[in-house]
Amino acid sequence: MAFAPATDAAFGSKYKTDGNVVRGPCAVGNDASRGRYAVDLEVESASHPDPMREILETFSREKVRVTRAASHVSDLNARIAFTLEVNGLDQLNRLLGLIKAMPGVFAARRR
Numbered sequence: 001m002a003f004a005p006a007t008d009a010a011f012g013s014k015y016k017t018d019g020n021v022v023r024g025p026c027a028v029g030n031d032a033s034r035g036r037y038a039v040d041l042e043v044e045s046a047s048h049p050d051p052m053r054e055i056l057e058t059f060s061r062e063k064v065r066v067t068r069a070a071s072h073v074s075d076l077n078a079r080i081a082f083t084l085e086v087n088g089l090d091q092l093n094r095l096l097g098l099i100k101a102m103p104g105v106f107a108a109r110r111r
Helices: 049-061 089-100
Strands: 016-018 021-023 029-031 036-046 065-074 077-086 105-110
Touching: 036 049, 036 089, 049 065, 049 077, 049 089, 077 089, 089 105
Parallel strands: none
Antiparallel strands: 016 021, 021 029, 029 036, 036 077, 036 105, 065 077
């Protein structure tokens, strides 16, 4: 049985879809067919290339898909927003811990 792409109508008006990833008022949006959850993160760091490179390497090592990234740099600080697809809260908490422990990172949190 093949899964059809998710639609807003299939999940009600409280939910929005992003391809096959469902976003809603729950802890994180989900795509039950793949067991993946969409989550938005925000990272505040020093505005040099090392934190961004290390964060992206961490996502790669953890096999996390980045579906969106945006950054804003002002003076010596950078604010980076990511939309990720994670396997669940355990992986999300592990990622946040790894990112917070990186040199040059001031804060990492869900948006």
